[in-house]
Amino acid sequence: MAKATSQYICAECGYISSKWMGKCPTCGNWNTMQEQEIAPMQAFGASSKRKYTPTGANKPKPVTKLEGESFRRFSSGIDELDNVLGGGVVPASLVLIGGDPGVGKSTLLTEVCAFAAQNASCMYVSAEESCYQVKMRCDRLGVSRENMLVLNETNADEIAQEILTGGYALAVVDSVQAIYTPELSATAGSVTQIRECALRLMRAAKASGTAVFLVGHVTKEGTLAGPKVLEHLVDTVLYFEGENSGAFKILRAAKNRFGSTNEIGVFEMRGDGIFGVENPSELLLSENRGVSAGAVATATMEGSRCLLVELQALVSSTVYGTPRRMSLGIDYNRLVVILAVLEKRANLSTANQDVYVNAMGGIRIIEPAQDLAILLSVASALSNTTLGNKTAILGEVGLTGEVRAVPQIEKRVAECVKLGFERIILPKSNLKLLQKYKDKIQLIGVSHVYQAVKIMQKKQ
Ligand SMILES: Nc1ncnc2c1ncn2[C@@H]1O[C@H](COP(=O)(O)OP(=O)(O)O)[C@@H](O)[C@H]1O
Ligand SMILES: [Mg+2]
Numbered sequence: 001m002a003k004a005t006s007q008y009i010c011a012e013c014g015y016i017s018s019k020w021m022g023k024c025p026t027c028g029n030w031n032t033m034q035e036q037e038i039a040p041m042q043a044f045g046a047s048s049k050r051k052y053t054p055t056g057a058n059k060p061k062p063v064t065k066l067e068g069e070s071f072r073r074f075s076s077g078i079d080e081l082d083n084v085l086g087g088g089v090v091p092a093s094l095v096l097i098g099g100d101p102g103v104g105k106s107t108l109l110t111e112v113c114a115f116a117a118q119n120a121s122c123m124y125v126s127a128e129e130s131c132y133q134v135k136m137r138c139d140r141l142g143v144s145r146e147n148m149l150v151l152n153e154t155n156a157d158e159i160a161q162e163i164l165t166g167g168y169a170l171a172v173v174d175s176v177q178a179i180y181t182p183e184l185s186a187t188a189g190s191v192t193q194i195r196e197c198a199l200r201l202m203r204a205a206k207a208s209g210t211a212v213f214l215v216g217h218v219t220k221e222g223t224l225a226g227p228k229v230l231e232h233l234v235d236t237v238l239y240f241e242g243e244n245s246g247a248f249k250i251l252r253a254a255k256n257r258f259g260s261t262n263e264i265g266v267f268e269m270r271g272d273g274i275f276g277v278e279n280p281s282e283l284l285l286s287e288n289r290g291v292s293a294g295a296v297a298t299a300t301m302e303g304s305r306c307l308l309v310e311l312q313a314l315v316s317s318t319v320y321g322t323p324r325r326m327s328l329g330i331d332y333n334r335l336v337v338i339l340a341v342l343e344k345r346a347n348l349s350t351a352n353q354d355v356y357v358n359a360m361g362g363i364r365i366i367e368p369a370q371d372l373a374i375l376l377s378v379a380s381a382l383s384n385t386t387l388g389n390k391t392a393i394l395g396e397v398g399l400t401g402e403v404r405a406v407p408q409i410e411k412r413v414a415e416c417v418k419l420g421f422e423r424i425i426l427p428k429s430n431l432k433l434l435q436k437y438k439d440k441i442q443l444i445g446v447s448h449v450y451q452a453v454k455i456m457q458k459k460q
Helices: 079-085 105-116 131-141 156-166 191-208 229-233 280-284 332-346 368-383 409-418 428-437 449-458
Strands: 006-010 033-037 094-099 122-126 148-151 170-174 211-217 236-241 248-256 264-270 273-276 295-302 305-317 325-328 353-359 391-393 423-427 442-446
Touching: 006 191, 033 191, 079 236, 079 248, 079 264, 079 273, 094 105, 094 191, 094 229, 105 122, 105 131, 105 170, 105 211, 105 273, 122 131, 122 156, 131 148, 148 156, 156 170, 156 191, 191 211, 191 229, 248 280, 280 305, 295 368, 295 409, 305 368, 305 409, 325 332, 332 353, 332 368, 332 449, 353 368, 368 391, 368 423, 368 449, 409 423, 409 428, 423 428, 423 449, 428 442, 442 449
Parallel strands: 094 211, 094 236, 122 148, 122 170, 170 211, 295 391, 325 353, 391 423, 423 442
Antiparallel strands: 006 033, 236 248, 248 264, 264 273, 295 305, 305 353
């Protein structure tokens, strides 16, 4: 029987099959199997006559004798990005930045490229846009520099060659889905092409010492288009998130070989560029938070950083049979559970009420530490009472109505103190860690949601 010369690879999870399938058996996605040619060596590998005799030339060396890594980081010009990268850009590294279209990847990297071009030669490879469009963006951002070279090229081999010979400190390739290598017959954007192109750029980066930033688009599900293999290949994977209309964009590291993945960067998009936000809590909280019923403040952790967020709830009578529940920035299932706890454990029913809850500023809340704040915002909207703008709420809520301790409580309380809050309703079990804050802020410990609701209804 003739040997197979092609195989099928799932674009989402990298599953390999010898036959085409409509649905990937591993990840369950439809229409993701793409044909890939098998290199002749691979196809006939087992029966190959070619024999390799090891030369033994490459010997291991003691770690103390190794040359100190020429690990001289340089600043990207944007402090928030430097933080996420672990303290600056590492030469010879390959960084992948993923994000939805329009989130600001090109804008961010144009600024980075222009900043680095102040001291060294840098290249911006635009495979998606024309040179003219890049120029227009540079002019709009006010960052046109002599040393920033722009290349309009989609051939990955040409790009890699230019990186190798150009002596650049930094190169940006926008985007990895738009480039191709003519050595493969697959179309640009297919798994095989993405992986092969990234590999070539990686080799060029390592050989030339150029830091290469790759832009990648994300799929509907929010993962980088192309399989996970791309994430394994590169040194750092950053995700740029944020609603297109949202005030803030958040840059997170999903993988970082040169630093922690705990740091996040918060950016604000303006007409004249993208700016790091040093103190996002101040911007996320409105002046009249807690003044109208339904609005409460809480502290959420984003990596190692604490953000104060305002939650707003609106409750209105149901017009049609089934009450509506809608949440923005908050997990829907969590909201439904909290409404059930509110009804059963605090006697506040939303049975014939529509409930809308929103985390302001386009922030997504993923921690359970905001449960009590969500619960009290709905309770506040329901009973038309307020907590005042100097009160923050923290606590996880259990199904029995108990309020459970939250992690990293000191950081959260410190942030509240910094921003002028006067009291915090928090889990009783967290109190013993907070002795030193006793004089600075009023700490009200609660162990059951019923107590929290009572406190809110008592104090206007
Ligand atoms: N001339 C302009 N003035 C103001 N904002 C603009 C202009 N051109 C583009 N933008 C905004 O900049 C944002 C980021 O665009 P871009 O960096 O190209 O995103 P990406 O590369 O992630 O797709 C977009 O949301 C867009 O609305
Ligand atoms: Mg772009």
